[in-house]
Amino acid sequence: METIDLTNLRNFARRTGQQTHPELLDARPLEHVNKIEIDEEHITIEFDEKTTRYYNTNEIAHREWVYKYNDDPAFVNAVRGVIELARKHLKEMPENIACPPGCAECCSGYEPFVSKSDVQRIADHLGLTYAETMERYVVARPSADSYHVGWLRKVGDDISDQCVFLMGNRSGRYYCGIYPARPGDCREFTPIGCDDVDASLPRKSSFKVGAAFQPKRRGRARNG
Numbered sequence: 001m002e003t004i005d006l007t008n009l010r011n012f013a014r015r016t017g018q019q020t021h022p023e024l025l026d027a028r029p030l031e032h033v034n035k036i037e038i039d040e041e042h043i044t045i046e047f048d049e050k051t052t053r054y055y056n057t058n059e060i061a062h063r064e065w066v067y068k069y070n071d072d073p074a075f076v077n078a079v080r081g082v083i084e085l086a087r088k089h090l091k092e093m094p095e096n097i098a099c100p101p102g103c104a105e106c107c108s109g110y111e112p113f114v115s116k117s118d119v120q121r122i123a124d125h126l127g128l129t130y131a132e133t134m135e136r137y138v139v140a141r142p143s144a145d146s147y148h149v150g151w152l153r154k155v156g157d158d159i160s161d162q163c164v165f166l167m168g169n170r171s172g173r174y175y176c177g178i179y180p181a182r183p184g185d186c187r188e189f190t191p192i193g194c195d196d197v198d199a200s201l202p203r204k205s206s207f208k209v210g211a212a213f214q215p216k217r218r219g220r221a222r223n224g
């Protein structure tokens with residue numbers, strides 16, 4: 001690393017074209033680290049983030065230190081240590097690799113969006129027409145790109161009410177009543193990183209799910 005002799009600023013500036021005014025040196029201490037990024041050559045530390053709130057906007061400013069570390073043995077060793085730790089932890093399994101049986105916290109509070117093909121799949125699964133499925137089980141609200149046609153209804157009007165297709169009578173016994181035909185949104189929901197899990201449920205338990213959801217048919221009312 002080249003050391004800049006601040007007593008010889010003019011020569012350095014003439015030779016390199018770089019500004020070397022001492023007042024450009026930010027000598028304030030690095031206090032609170034917000035983010036560290038490392039690539040093959042550079043380490044970038046964002047720190048001392050400050051948010052100024054206005055009525056209509058927020059102004060977020062941070063300081064940033066960038067260092068080309070790859071010819072500095074001390075930094076190369078430190079980064080090597082991080083890589084070795086990552087190698088060591090790579091195959092560790094997170095606890096939340098699967099949902100505890102009977103958990104369905106995500107089937108309340110969220111409203112899965114449905115596409116036309118989701119609705120058609122649910123309709124075929126229930127033996128209903130597309131129009132009947134839309135009318136009974138979907139709050140129609142087409143998205144701007146026309147991909148989604150709405151979201152699944154809940155059993156009530158409250159945002160935290162359960163999905164109309166959720167079966168079972170309590171946490172630990174819940175299951176999806178249309179599992180093979182559930183919407184793409186539900187298929188993509190992953191327990192990895194899920195913060196909604198019912199943490200009181202044992203992860204190693206199991207239970208036999210009950211009957212699938214059955215729509216009301218003329219003359220024999222069932223679930224919905």
Ligand code: SF4
Nearest residue numbers: 099103105106194197
């Ligand atoms: S663990 Fe999370 S993703 Fe799995 S059922 Fe519970 S709330 Fe849903």
Ligand code: SF4
Nearest residue numbers: 107163165166176186
């Ligand atoms: S369709 Fe099934 S998986 Fe999706 S929210 Fe409803 S009960 Fe849960």
